[in-house]
Amino acid sequence: MVNPFRPISISLSPNVQSDDVKLAFSLLFQRVRPSENSEGLTLQTEFAKYLGAKHAYAFNSGRSALMAILAAMELENGSEVLLQAFTCNAAVNPIRWAGLEPVFVDCDQNYNLSAEDLKKKITEKSRVVMVQHTFGLPADMDEIVEICRRNNLILIEDCAHSLGAEYCGRKVGTFGQAAFFSFGRDKMISCVYGGIAVTNDERLGQKIAAYQEKIGYPTKDWTRQQLWHPVLMDKIILPSYSILGKHLLVLFQWFHVLSKAIHWKEKRGLAPDYFPKRLPDKLAVLALNQFKKLEKFNEHRRKIAELYYNKLKGGDCILPARPSGRKAVYLRFAIRRDCAAKMIKKAWRKNLLLGDWYRTPVDPFDTLPETMGYKKGSCPNAEAFAGKIINLPTHINIGESEARKILTFIKQCK
Ligand SMILES: Cc1ncc(COP(=O)(O)O)c(C=O)c1O
Missing domain, CATH: 3.40.640.10 (Type I PLP-dependent aspartate aminotransferase-like (Major domain))
Known part of the structure; x- marks a missing residue:
């Protein structure tokens, strides 16, 4: 049965499947000697x-x-x-x-x-x-x-x-x-x-x-934060996302139960203390489990991208080019359209969480450009694309029916 509160989302643990969740949960309670690698x-x-x-x-x-x-x-x-x-x-x-x-x-x-x-x-x-x-x-x-x-x-x-x-x-x-x-x-x-x-x-x-x-390695607390991510996303945040989950996500991050992808310091050009560090063994276990599935993931991404191509061609979206000799993997299927930001907002209200990489030449949007050394006007294409970009999800948890819902929304949205 479809859960109406669960979003169709480009982000929020996109690649995670039930085996990854079980694995992360078991790792939370496993002892690993610090020297083990x-x-x-x-x-x-x-x-x-x-x-x-x-x-x-x-x-x-x-x-x-x-x-x-x-x-x-x-x-x-x-x-x-x-x-x-x-x-x-x-x-x-x-x-x-x-x-x-x-x-x-x-x-x-x-x-x-x-x-x-x-x-x-x-x-x-x-x-x-x-x-x-x-x-x-x-x-x-x-x-x-x-x-x-x-x-x-x-x-x-x-x-x-x-x-x-x-x-x-x-x-x-x-x-x-x-x-x-x-x-x-x-x-x-x-x-x-x-x-x-x-x-x-x-x-x-x-x-x-x-x-x-x-x-050396990051602290155990830091590693634990990352291990909780797939577990809490799958079991608590995503199933109740549109009513409670999105607020819980903010709370979990606020109380450092979960991490953010980008620390606020980075938006000001500063380094958080967990960089640079080695990969803790427990996260390497998760990465290996995902790595086994890479070919399946990429095949899936290409199939969903093909569906987007076929259904959007000839319309009012600019699609990625497909030069010969290049095999793409479509982390995200990027399209350009006028009023992209408005459209993404409308989609969010319908629990379709589309992506906005990159809304600014150096993203996220609240990054201070002067701390990045970016000079306005120096990259006109990047600036123009930033105002028109929409990313569609291709990951393993987006089936054909989810992709078709997104397509219907895009075609109907004026
Ligand atoms: C284009 C690009 N380069 C580098 C990075 C850095 O990767 P990570 O998030 O693993 O530090 C990212 C991810 O945020 C990225 O999008």
């Missing part, structure tokens, strides 16, 4: 094998993984890192925390780094290009790799959205000197907070390993 090591080995990378190092977030990569590169203070606007402050802050300067490049029509604008933004101080495969749509890697090669720039791939995506038959995360992935709550696979850094470079690998060893 067997699950973390297994995750690293399995991940490296999957990607065909030589080294993988697990951290408590993509943010920590990026911090490790940048520290291992030992770049001169003030060196410039080129990255696209239309991103999250979580991609920008680690650059600033490393003493480096983010330089924003505009995005192309598919929300990825524009190779044209990249060429214009390279300066004497440029050292790194960070390419983001936004929403799981692979960026134009031939062009970007060539620009990096010609300008002697290091390439880092931000694969927070794109685990499993391919470009010309090759997995994203294998094109640069290093890459990182996220296992955050809204990502391709989730352990609420988690991430991994990968590289084929022996020396860089050794330095990332040393960094990982040095930073």
Whole structure:
């Protein structure tokens, strides 16, 4: 029977299934010796094998993984890192925390780094290009790799959205000197907070390993917060969401029973004390359980994306392009339409929780742009898209009937 209070939601534990909930609950009451790291090591080995990378190092977030990569590169203070606007402050802050300067490049029509604008933004101080495969749509890697090669720039791939995506038959995360992935709550696979850094470079690998060893683990309380997330979401918050659950979520976060995806400090450019840290073993167990299901998840995402394509084409929404040779994984199915914000609000009132990544060039919307180094007017596409973007869910808990409800809403909403 359909529960009328349970939302159709893009967020709020999107990938979690009953086995993940049971696992998280059992982990809450299991003892693990602090020195134990067997699950973390297994995750690293399995991940490296999957990607065909030589080294993988697990951290408590993509943010920590990026911090490790940048520290291992030992770049001169003030060196410039080129990255696209239309991103999250979580991609920008680690650059600033490393003493480096983010330089924003505009995005192309598919929300990825524009190779044209990249060429214009390279300066004497440029050292790194960070390419983001936004929403799981692979960026134009031939062009970007060539620009990096010609300008002697290091390439880092931000694969927070794109685990499993391919470009010309090759997995994203294998094109640069290093890459990182996220296992955050809204990502391709989730352990609420988690991430991994990968590289084929022996020396860089050794330095990332040393960094990982040095930073240690987050506190047990912090880990417990993450383990409660799937349990409370599934059993209490989501089943009563439209009446009680949404208020409970705020209360649980207020009293630190649950964590927030982004700490308020990050919106002001500051680092919370749980970054950078390694991935606790208990979260590695959750990540491994999700990792086993990755192919199934991605197949599902593609099927739902295909349904959206077929039903929305020819209408008044701008759909993602599908360049040949790119296998997308559609973390979110992004469309553009006038009055997007109004439409998302209307949908929320109907308990359809659609997404708004990214409402501002450096999201979330209440991030202080001056602390990110973003200059208004520097990335016109990103600014224009931010006003029109709507994300539709593709995750495993969105069946065809939920997707059709969303489609009906979009078609009827004027
Ligand atoms: C584009 C992008 N890069 C990097 C990150 C950082 O990943 P994490 O949340 O695991 O720190 C995120 C997630 O918030 C992201 O959306």
